[in-house]
Amino acid sequence: MVKVLFVCLGNICRSPTAEGVFTNMVQLSKLGDRIQADSAGTHAYHIGEAPDGRAQEAARNRGIELGKLKGRQALAKDITEFDYVLAMDHENVENLLRICPEGYESRINLFLSYANGLENEEVPDPYFGGSSGFDHVLDMIEEASTGLLNEIRGKYNI
Numbered sequence: 001m002v003k004v005l006f007v008c009l010g011n012i013c014r015s016p017t018a019e020g021v022f023t024n025m026v027q028l029s030k031l032g033d034r035i036q037a038d039s040a041g042t043h044a045y046h047i048g049e050a051p052d053g054r055a056q057e058a059a060r061n062r063g064i065e066l067g068k069l070k071g072r073q074a075l076a077k078d079i080t081e082f083d084y085v086l087a088m089d090h091e092n093v094e095n096l097l098r099i100c101p102e103g104y105e106s107r108i109n110l111f112l113s114y115a116n117g118l119e120n121e122e123v124p125d126p127y128f129g130g131s132s133g134f135d136h137v138l139d140m141i142e143e144a145s146t147g148l149l150n151e152i153r154g155k156y157n158i
């Protein structure tokens, strides 16, 4: 099983959206028995909460249901357990490196490093903005998810 963890700050906006979008793509590709995704936040503010209502609505408009997801905090053991630990922005790369067990640093990368043309960019935090921010986040996440799935399929020959 190839395991992917998406990470943002609160685990209620960007990373659950990435988990939902990427999992949907994996299922459409019939690779659900080979690739597994999860998400977590580097802060503890929203542990146990469902994704933000605006994130749920924006995802639902694209046929993706996030309502059953629950916020949790990223742990050091996640970085040894997941093959890919993909942060939404540089702040969360830094937060992850602070808890990273020695020797596992290369598993931590920016999610958008897999997005064509957006390689050094961040998925902007939509929490304090309006609902259009959530659509912009979805566009970026769809692009990066396509690139990530292609990368995994090539690397593992699946």
Ligand code: 4NP
Binding pocket: 008, 009, 010, 011, 012, 013, 014, 015, 041, 045, 125, 126, 127
């Ligand atoms: P996320 O968005 O990191 O995409 O889940 C945020 C959610 C909550 C907060 C910040 C960002 N907060 O400060 O509570």
